[in-house]
Amino acid sequence: xxxxxxxxxxxxxxxxxxxxxxxQNQTRNCWQNYLDFHRCEKAMAAKGADATCCQWYRxxxxxLCPISWVNAWDERRExxxxxxxx
Amino acid sequence: MAHQTHxxxxxxPSPWPLTGATAALLLTSGLAMWFHYNSTTLMALGLLxxxxxxxxxxxxxxxxxxxxxxxxxxxxxxxxxxxILFITSEVFFFIGFFWAxxxxxxxxTPELGGNWPPTGIHPLNPFEVPLLNTAVLLASGVxxxxxxxxxxxxxxxxxxxxxxxxxxxxxxFTALQAMEYYEAPFTIADGVYGSxxxxxxxxxxxxxxxxxxxxxxxxxxxxxxHFTTAHHFGFEAAAWYGHFVDVVWxxxxxxxxxxx
Numbered sequence: 001x002x003x004x005x006x007x008x009x010x011x012x013x014x015x016x017x018x019x020x021x022x023x024q025n026q027t028r029n030c031w032q033n034y035l036d037f038h039r040c041e042k043a044m045a046a047k048g049a050d051a052t053c054c055q056w057y058r059x060x061x062x063x064l065c066p067i068s069w070v071n072a073w074d075e076r077r078e079x080x081x082x083x084x085x086x
Numbered sequence: 087m088a089h090q091t092h093x094x095x096x097x098x099p100s101p102w103p104l105t106g107a108t109a110a111l112l113l114t115s116g117l118a119m120w121f122h123y124n125s126t127t128l129m130a131l132g133l134l135x136x137x138x139x140x141x142x143x144x145x146x147x148x149x150x151x152x153x154x155x156x157x158x159x160x161x162x163x164x165x166x167x168x169x170i171l172f173i174t175s176e177v178f179f180f181i182g183f184f185w186a187x188x189x190x191x192x193x194x195t196p197e198l199g200g201n202w203p204p205t206g207i208h209p210l211n212p213f214e215v216p217l218l219n220t221a222v223l224l225a226s227g228v229x230x231x232x233x234x235x236x237x238x239x240x241x242x243x244x245x246x247x248x249x250x251x252x253x254x255x256x257x258x259f260t261a262l263q264a265m266e267y268y269e270a271p272f273t274i275a276d277g278v279y280g281s282x283x284x285x286x287x288x289x290x291x292x293x294x295x296x297x298x299x300x301x302x303x304x305x306x307x308x309x310x311x312h313f314t315t316a317h318h319f320g321f322e323a324a325a326w327y328g329h330f331v332d333v334v335w336x337x338x339x340x341x342x343x344x345x346x
Contacts, residue, residue, distance in 0.1 A: 031196045069196075083199030083206070 102143035109135035256298035
């Protein structure tokens with residue numbers, strides 16, 4: 001399983017079509033993957049497991065999200081004022 | 087042709103439309119002065135002239151109808167259409183605020199945390215005072231129907247009692263809401279939640295106050311024998327308005343208090 005994730009990561013070009021977000025407005029797609037990455041990291045750290053599989057979400061949100069949003073959200077997580085549930 | 091040969095009411099010349107228009111101008115410019123230059127003089131003047139216009143115009147209508155007999159059947163029919171159209175326009179007014187609420191709450195943005203209620207907002211428990219408020223308004227609907235039937239049955243004591251209870255319930259609602267507003271853990275400035283909540287419930291509360299005022303005037307007129315068992319359109323109009331206000335509250339309660 002870890003191999004195929006590594007393979008997927010190696011072959012990554014850009015975010016693939018996600019049928020959960022079929023329309024033009026991809027805000028939610030960016031938001032969801034940002035959340036999923038950080039939730040994945042947190043969960044893996046809590047279990048003491050390998051967080052490599054979380055990299056997929058990171059790649060997707062890096063492809064989709066405006067950099068200013070990511071910076072603003074990272075700052076807020078730092079300050080403890082991030083409104084999303086991680 | 088010394089007298090009118092039709093059943094309609096050709097109203098005598100009256101200054102109130104002009105004073106009303108002036109009042110509207112004073113109110114709107116007064117609002118602008120208050121918002122931008124921190125002065126309330128113009129607005130106070132606007133409120134005063136609006137109040138005086140309303141009181142004198144409606145007093146004239148009571149004089150023309152109850153005391154001078156100008157409100158024949160066709161005239162009354164026109165007034166019914168008018169009241170229905172007015173209430174319909176108010177329905178659309180509220181539809182706008184419900185639209186705003188659903189626009190923001192059905193697809194909550196990342197700034198809110200992607201959820202509704204937004205992160206950090208603690209909504210009021212719908213099963214506490216809001217539920218009492220629902221019961222109060224529903225009860226007022228019952229009592230005003232009781233008052234209406236008593237009026238039509240020429241039962242003076244019961245109609246006065248029932249209308250008094252209706253008014254009391256309306257005032258009770260206003261008092262409860264005022265207390266809720268004071269005690270609420272969030273304000274109108276708290277993001278889109280605060281905005282949608284207070285603008286929608288705020289305009290509703292204003293309409294409750296308007297409705298209660300209308301009903302108080304009806305109560306006074308009822309006590310002074312203005313109404314007959316078959317002709318009491320002012321009372322019916324107040325009852326329609328009261329029911330409308332109650333229905334708006336039910337939608338508010340279900341959408342904002344409960345689902346929201």
